[in-house]
Amino acid sequence: MRNLEFKEQLHEYSHWREQLIQAIEMYREWRNRYKFSDPQSTDTLLNILQGLYSDRITLAFVAEFSRGKTELINSLFFAETGVRLLPSSPGRTTMSPTELFWDEAGGSYIRLLNIESRLEDISLMDYKHNPERWTQINLDCDSPTQMQEAFRELIAVKRVTKDMADKLGLWNEREAAEQGIINPEFVEVPCWRHAMISFPHPLLKEGLCILDTPGLNALGTEPELTLSMLPSAQAIVFVLAADTGVTKSDMEMWKSHVCGSRGQRRQGLAVVMNKIDSMWDDLAGDTGYDAAIEKQIETCATILSLNKDLIFPVSAKQALLAKVKGDDALLERSRLKRLENYLSEDILDQRREILKGVVEKEIGFLVSESIKLMSGKIANADKQLQEFKQVDFQNQEMTGKLMAETRDRQNAYMVNIENFQASRKVFAVQAKMLIDSFSKDKIDEVIKATRLEMRKSLTTYGMKQSMRKLFDELRDLLQDSVDITEETRRLIKAIHKKFQDEYGFKEIEPQLFSIKQYQFELEQIFDEGEAFRTSAKTTMTEQSVVIDRLYSTLIAKARNILQQAHKDAATWSNSVLTPLMHQIKDHKKQIESRLVMLRKINESKGSVGESIAQLEAELAPLISQRQELVEIIKAMHMEIKDE
Numbered sequence: 001m002r003n004l005e006f007k008e009q010l011h012e013y014s015h016w017r018e019q020l021i022q023a024i025e026m027y028r029e030w031r032n033r034y035k036f037s038d039p040q041s042t043d044t045l046l047n048i049l050q051g052l053y054s055d056r057i058t059l060a061f062v063a064e065f066s067r068g069k070t071e072l073i074n075s076l077f078f079a080e081t082g083v084r085l086l087p088s089s090p091g092r093t094t095m096s097p098t099e100l101f102w103d104e105a106g107g108s109y110i111r112l113l114n115i116e117s118r119l120e121d122i123s124l125m126d127y128k129h130n131p132e133r134w135t136q137i138n139l140d141c142d143s144p145t146q147m148q149e150a151f152r153e154l155i156a157v158k159r160v161t162k163d164m165a166d167k168l169g170l171w172n173e174r175e176a177a178e179q180g181i182i183n184p185e186f187v188e189v190p191c192w193r194h195a196m197i198s199f200p201h202p203l204l205k206e207g208l209c210i211l212d213t214p215g216l217n218a219l220g221t222e223p224e225l226t227l228s229m230l231p232s233a234q235a236i237v238f239v240l241a242a243d244t245g246v247t248k249s250d251m252e253m254w255k256s257h258v259c260g261s262r263g264q265r266r267q268g269l270a271v272v273m274n275k276i277d278s279m280w281d282d283l284a285g286d287t288g289y290d291a292a293i294e295k296q297i298e299t300c301a302t303i304l305s306l307n308k309d310l311i312f313p314v315s316a317k318q319a320l321l322a323k324v325k326g327d328d329a330l331l332e333r334s335r336l337k338r339l340e341n342y343l344s345e346d347i348l349d350q351r352r353e354i355l356k357g358v359v360e361k362e363i364g365f366l367v368s369e370s371i372k373l374m375s376g377k378i379a380n381a382d383k384q385l386q387e388f389k390q391v392d393f394q395n396q397e398m399t400g401k402l403m404a405e406t407r408d409r410q411n412a413y414m415v416n417i418e419n420f421q422a423s424r425k426v427f428a429v430q431a432k433m434l435i436d437s438f439s440k441d442k443i444d445e446v447i448k449a450t451r452l453e454m455r456k457s458l459t460t461y462g463m464k465q466s467m468r469k470l471f472d473e474l475r476d477l478l479q480d481s482v483d484i485t486e487e488t489r490r491l492i493k494a495i496h497k498k499f500q501d502e503y504g505f506k507e508i509e510p511q512l513f514s515i516k517q518y519q520f521e522l523e524q525i526f527d528e529g530e531a532f533r534t535s536a537k538t539t540m541t542e543q544s545v546v547i548d549r550l551y552s553t554l555i556a557k558a559r560n561i562l563q564q565a566h567k568d569a570a571t572w573s574n575s576v577l578t579p580l581m582h583q584i585k586d587h588k589k590q591i592e593s594r595l596v597m598l599r600k601i602n603e604s605k606g607s608v609g610e611s612i613a614q615l616e617a618e619l620a621p622l623i624s625q626r627q628e629l630v631e632i633i634k635a636m637h638m639e640i641k642d643e
């Protein structure tokens, strides 16, 4: 194990990502320089670059209240400020989901979104694109005390009428009754719905983003957090407290907010058993302490059905104190190091693999197409050269015959190109049908109808039925295009085969468009939504703002998928024939230049030697172009697939 600190590992990771970006930029230049680029592939490359440039590693901290999430964040990342930067205290502290990151353009600030924004039908994502809707407090990074003061705003609460709290989805009759509160006039609610903190910490500057969340109730009331933000976090740190073990509400939290978003393989997950210091017993000493911790870990692992190695015992409180005071022995006792190592090794390695996968998936086919086109060009140029070397040009009759033959070949080729142009037109019509089959208007029409229906239905059950219907309709919309996709596939394959058979074109597997992935994703979203609704029902009242938000989140996600399908189909249909067109152009050029050379030789205007020299001169740069490409592909960590 390399045992580097998280900071160094993250730095290494950013460096790795920068190199990947550079390699892709070089590939884009390569395509431009040698005239392989077309608007679609450029689009694809720019998209992936944009994704890599803005890539952030998000670590989300999830737990029931008072388990020590915030203290743990302070000890892991902000100890060097010398203060307890994020407010952490007994009882409920963190009131709203809080994101910490670095915004180069915006500087240091806290942005807060007021709780009343929950009443509007605007997604959190849309608010994020709209800074003026947020209250901003600027941070003075040279003054930890000013910052600490500013951070206090994060935990602000206010009193509103019970009706208002209910409207906001923040009133829970059952829970209040359990606390002996019955029919109060006023209820205390958080002032802020969401907080965004930009802060120039070295780790945040390297692209780390931390998501601190409040305990159960707030999570249950913000579906977007559970259904969008947690699943897209690279890692979730689930925090338990050693003194309480796994309680019923920890379990509820675990099931509805952690398991669902981590998938079966539990990727990117760490469970922290915090507050181990509370298990210290003077009479039992060190041995008793270790045994007690071990026992608690085993119990937790059994309850959560998790491998013991994924549970990290720590004392966030000791770790923070130790780091602030520079007390190495205490830091050791806090056992924070093992968790830090895990976060830096496994999580960053996983992220690297994921990015590699994305790059491979998005541009792998472009790259393999480029290398095949290059190899094809080289093979053709070489063939031509070898032919010229073998022909006996002293024999006038022979040269004339060769010329006539080439001219015939040219004519036949021109006819085939005309055929190709005709097929292209047929293809264009079919592609348009495919693209139109899930156009934005069609999607929006279906969604609008469901919205109306949902507003009319008075029960959660009724709303669920409309939701199911919507998802079925969206899936059918995709299903309609299956037939068109099939036909388009056949056409594309036939066009390719013709040129391969007749002219020995390099076999380039045409990218085929498939809608399976989108159908699968739609189904998954619906299931996730239902799982969320049933698991979080304790905090939801019938027809509540929460259900409404939940369904808005699901609809927004479904809509994105269909829009993505639409966009992908358009890009696909515009670019699927491009490599074939490259080869056609290349082939045409070659026949023409061959004719020119033969004519010169025939008319004794040029020597055979000159032609051979010219052909050789043309071959050399092609070989170096291919070599450049090979180097770039290696830098992109991809395999070179060329027979």
Ligand SMILES: Nc1nc2c(ncn2[C@@H]2O[C@H](COP(=O)(O)OP(=O)(O)OP(=O)(O)O)[C@@H](O)[C@H]2O)c(=O)[nH]1
Residues within 6 Å of the ligand: 063, 064, 065, 066, 067, 068, 069, 070, 071, 072, 087, 088, 089, 090, 091, 092, 093, 094, 095, 213, 214, 215, 274, 275, 276, 277, 278, 314, 315, 316, 317, 318
């Ligand atoms: N003994 C002990 N107390 C801790 C430890 N970590 C946190 N605490 C205390 O536990 C209380 C809650 O800690 P927070 O960090 O506010 O907990 P949280 O999970 O962020 O809670 P919410 O923000 O309310 O959701 C505070 O009083 C902390 O001082 C620890 O390692 N040992």
Ligand SMILES: [Mg+2]
Residues within 6 Å of the ligand: 069, 070, 071, 087, 088, 093, 094, 212, 213, 214
């Ligand atoms: Mg907290």
